Amino acid sequence: MLDFTSIVMTVAPELWLALAGLAGVLLGAVFGERFNSLSFKFGALTLFGAAALAAMHLGGGEAFGGLVRTNAFVNFAKVISFVLAGIALFMSEGFLKRHETIRYEYALLTIFASLGMGIILSAADLMTLYMGIETLSLSSYVLAAFHRDSARSSEAGLKYFVLGALASGMLLYGASLVYGFSGTTSFAGIAASGMSTGTMFGMVLMIVGLAFKISAAPMHVWTPDVYEGAPTSVVAFFASAPKMASTVVFANVLFTVFGAAMDQWQLIVAIIAGLSMIIGSLGALVQTNIKRLLGYSSIANVGYALVAVAAGQEAGAAALLTFSTIYAVTSLGLFAGVLAMRRRGGMVEGISELGGLARTKPVLAITMSVLIFSIAGLPPFGGFFGKFEVLSAGLDAGLMPLAILVVIASVISLGYYLRLIKIMWFDEPTERFENVDVSVMGTVVLSAIVAGLVFMVFISELGTGGWASFAASGLMR
């Protein structure tokens, strides 16, 4: 029934990424350093191509005897993640060049990490899922340590690796329990076999492992350290594409594998969501390093996204996609803004360095402000609609306490977002930042326009009732 073409179409983005990645390795081996600069354009184009392939076959299909199964829900996430990964890669070139760490391996690792994202999103089997997670994680560990001469970067990579390995272990242990008690590794088979106590144990361990990957509290401790230590261009990538992909996978696993056991995992997810919101926003309040601050802010935002997951598939799937998309775009823009914080040949990361940015670099200040207000969820910017959808989903599912927590966390988080605004607009100017590459500034401006304006104007096409709902309906099949 499943002919060859449909199988190829289903796995086309991953196939394309794997082949292009291998081709990149060959090109690198042949041309050596001459391939360094070109590899970034090559990688970005590859990723955009993968996004196009995923978009062309949005409806999804099945392949490899049920090991891989896609639908609109995951393909939507794929398109967004690949595009963001491509942009993140494209703007990294100048940054790495300045740091004299430009090597083609960077681009290839991004491609392989994206391959991992594609695989976890397509996974319909525990084996596929685990394979994808490891592909993504191992590439990420190396990327985090990419500035190998810097102690901070190496520390970040090592920390990420050790804790990540622990989380993978838990995930694997959970998966083996689920397999042991249900007798199958296929998502559909597990869903059909019902919940035994053993399966439930396995499910909880899997949730813990996956929560680590999306940096939800209390499995969040690695996030600020890795965000601070890893090269900024890498963090820009981490905070956008893999974040989007992993969050959607987290939801996908709960919805499709354990959908029938929602009343058992709902409370767990709700607690994780609540903790993430509170810990993330309180933690960010005291930070002085902008990368750490954004790291904590990402923990809080994962909490909001998990409110949509806790609301369940019917109420939450579309809201989750809308929220994560807006968040990922905003986050990429903000880290691009951090990439622009360059002065006298070095990067600066203290938030006080942004002082008086409105007067020294007005365009950067305005676009960063839009992004900050958007991520804070203030109307009329896109982030508001994301938060609005999350709140709607939560209330629709009767999660009033979580909705109140969203309010509390939002107010706390305004404390540090407003501090950034204050520093940029009210304080006396510090020394002007150097001019950065067009690609970096372009990313900041573009994401500010998308997060600030496009989502506001086209929210009905993009959010619930529009694409996001269409994508979420893919879960029904």
Place this chain on the structure above:
Amino acid sequence: MGGFPILTVMTFLPLVGALLVMLVRSATASGGRGNGGPEAGKTVLLAGVIISAATFVASVAAFTSFDRGQAGYQLVEQYAWYGPISFKLGVDGLSLSLVLLTTFLTPICLLASWNSIEKRVTEYVVCFLVLETFMIGVFVSLDLVLFYIFFEAGLIPMFLIVGIWGGKDRVYAAFKFFLYTLIGSLLMLVAMVYMIIAAGSADIEVLEKFAFAPGIQTWLWLAFAASFAVKLPMWPVHTWLPDAHVQAPTAGSVILAGVLLKMGGYGFLRFSLPMFPDASQLFQPAMFALAVIAIVYTSLVAWRQTDMKKLIAYSSVAHMGFVTLGIFSFNETGVQGAVFQMLSHGIISGALFLIVGVVYDRMHTREIASYGGLVNRMPIYASFFMLFTMANVGLPGTSGFVGEILTMVGGFQAATWAAAGAALGVIFSAVYMLTLYRRTVFGEITNPALLGIKDMNLIEWVCLAPLAALTLLFGVAPNLIFNLTDSSTNRILSFMAGGQ
């Protein structure tokens, strides 16, 4: 429906103007840095005044096509937008009168900044114009979420206005203003989302007719009140206001007192009363108590102030207490009085902040003790000051009197004790306002720096004269306002009657 979308044009005209100003400025001033000299700043301010004056013309055009005899919403424009949410604009007498107040005050504010704002003029004008769009949007929205978007988005420009062009403690004041308001409005957002899910629509006209169960009403009412009470502001959540007022630049204080506070009263009238009539009834005694405490307590606090702006800020809280009293009397007299009081206070307190601004621009201090004997050097200023002092006290013949007497009569019909308490406030308002006037204007000049002070210049004349004219006009002919608002206040009260 159909026809020329006058409300959309009126709402977004300032925003478009702001974008134009920004684009033109960044094109002319190389790289957008610096101010390009004082002349460039004046041009930008002039552009701002012209754009906001055009908006005023647009709002008058809306007023002329508005049928005063008809209750309900008019000039309605509706476009499908997003799920149950639609882009729906429309006005009744209540909202139209507040729109007119907004569009009237904004050009005056920009004009009043002519000499006092010297740094970052472009940003200043842009902030004000953007703020104007959001303020108008609040009053013309007929959709919950649209209302919320405008309501909360207005925080951003106001935050910047206080924070960039404010006084010494501007950062503290800006943060306090923002966070106080935000807590309240986020609770309101949760309630709104709940309502949209329950009623399946975000349309205000639909929700007015939707009967929420009394138990639910109580919670929804509390969530909305959390937002409006902070905005109005009511005791004990008023403490952001003196800080924000004192630190804000003169024009910022005028807009804050003139328009932003009115959003609280507007919210109670537009949402709390029609949509949650049972809960409003339930909380009536509590609201009366808070109103009386606000009137008496903040009047006494105002009396002890040494800072002119702070005194007027506290007097604003007291006067907003009358608005609360009037709204929650649930009778025609009281509610109409509350609406009148909002409009009249918008004019009078705006004028008083401008009055303080006049001497502040010259002396750069707001301490009452550094003034005294101003009448010897500034006779015209003293006359204007006298007029607005009397209006704030509520002297018959000024608009301040009409609002106060009607809210008290309305309150008296609902609860005698509340009106009796509020009457104390009238006496106290005379005490603190006359004290302020005596200590700044009368007496001998003791501060030598005052000897060379100049009387009002042309721009200050242009700003204050229309406000003075309106104060007197509405004082002797209050029907000018009632003709516009009474059909809509009666309509709001009809929902109350239906709910009982």
